[in-house]
Amino acid sequence: MRALTKRSASTKAALALCASSLLTACGAASIGGDAQAAVADTTDVAANIPRGEQPAKCPSEGAALQVLGSGGPIAEADRAGTSYLLWIDGEARLLIDAGSGSFLRFAQAGGKMATLDAIFLTHLHADHAGDLVDVLNTGGFEGRMEPLTIVGPNAAPRFPGMASFMQRLIGKADGAFAYNGGYQDGTENKPELIVREVETDEGAGAPVGLDISNDYSVMAHPVHHGPVPALGYVVEVGDANFVITGDQSFLSERFASDLAGSNPTILFAHHVINGQPGQPRGLHRTPEQIGELAGAMKPARVVLTHNMKRSLDDLDNGLAAIAQNYTGPVSVAQDLDCYAL
Numbered sequence: 001m002r003a004l005t006k007r008s009a010s011t012k013a014a015l016a017l018c019a020s021s022l023l024t025a026c027g028a029a030s031i032g033g034d035a036q037a038a039v040a041d042t043t044d045v046a047a048n049i050p051r052g053e054q055p056a057k058c059p060s061e062g063a064a065l066q067v068l069g070s071g072g073p074i075a076e077a078d079r080a081g082t083s084y085l086l087w088i089d090g091e092a093r094l095l096i097d098a099g100s101g102s103f104l105r106f107a108q109a110g111g112k113m114a115t116l117d118a119i120f121l122t123h124l125h126a127d128h129a130g131d132l133v134d135v136l137n138t139g140g141f142e143g144r145m146e147p148l149t150i151v152g153p154n155a156a157p158r159f160p161g162m163a164s165f166m167q168r169l170i171g172k173a174d175g176a177f178a179y180n181g182g183y184q185d186g187t188e189n190k191p192e193l194i195v196r197e198v199e200t201d202e203g204a205g206a207p208v209g210l211d212i213s214n215d216y217s218v219m220a221h222p223v224h225h226g227p228v229p230a231l232g233y234v235v236e237v238g239d240a241n242f243v244i245t246g247d248q249s250f251l252s253e254r255f256a257s258d259l260a261g262s263n264p265t266i267l268f269a270h271h272v273i274n275g276q277p278g279q280p281r282g283l284h285r286t287p288e289q290i291g292e293l294a295g296a297m298k299p300a301r302v303v304l305t306h307n308m309k310r311s312l313d314d315l316d317n318g319l320a321a322i323a324q325n326y327t328g329p330v331s332v333a334q335d336l337d338c339y340a341l
């Protein structure tokens with residue numbers, strides 16, 4: 001395991017192997033077929049929740065972002081903690097966050113570590129990173145040996161930086177799961193992890209380009225999430241681009257100003273509090289503040305995810321608050337929702 005600023009090798013060999021001999025294991029079983037058989041915008045009548053247009057399956061051609069986990073830190077019904085998977089031409093290429101429960105969703109989606117270019121974490125709260133070791137653990141059975149990049153934030157009091165987090169998690173000598181320590185140096189039939197930390201400067205840090213693949217480009221944007229070093233991500237694939245806000249408060253001023261007028265295809269906004277009295281403050285945007293962000297960025301669609309009972313309980317008022325500044329379509333994600341780009 002080494003901290004580097006640049007990806008040292010491509011995954012083309014692994015991808016070619018995947019395409020030629022492990023097609024089913026690489027996700028074709030769950031994402032191929034009649035990808036374009038989309039249904040119209042629907043509403044979850046039981047909960048009056050607006051849902052985005054959903055294909056029957058994630059497309060096997062082109063790019064799509066799948067919401068693996070649409071929930072938060074409190075165990076609630078059928079929502080896993082936050083996680084996203086970027087698909088390109090039927091292969092899972094980026095895992096963004098691996099919150100509690102997302103390990104199971106990763107498997108349900110047909111994800112395989114063999115095809116991943118990298119894993120990005122927005123921050124090191126358990127609802128975003130709790131299942132990372134499980135994803136690595138299952139990946140250890142795939143025989144992938146191509147190095148794998150992991151990106152996350154720097155350290156702060158009570159929050160290790162990404163490199164220290166990985167050391168404590170799977171360090172070969174004294175990690176909590178030291179038996180997975182082959183990831184540290186690319187031995188024991190496991191790929192070496194190349195860990196990169198992005199300096200967040202309490203949300204005021206400069207955005208950083210991540211050189212991961214020629215098929216897409218990624219920028220990590222520091223955001224303000226109270227005392228927690230945290231990142232949002234912007235991914236451009238062809239003519240499309242999507243923004244993942246991560247957990248962020250309205251004090252993420254640089255994020256908002258840097259991305260003003262960027263017209264993303266989809267803004268995935270973390271919908272954690274409802275803005276009414278009694279809700280926690282300082283860590284997250286209220287719906288009104290999500291609307292302000294969307295109004296400045298002007299995305300073609302907003303998808304609310306990281307949904308919690310407390311945010312959905314007041315959804316009508318939340319949607320009205322967003323609409324004060326953003327009048328485009330807004331939908332609420334469920335686990336395994338897929339958004340073609």
Ligand SMILES: [Zn+2]
Binds near residue numbers: 072073125127247306
């Ligand atoms: Zn969270």
Ligand SMILES: [Zn+2]
Binds near residue numbers: 123125228247
């Ligand atoms: Zn958080």
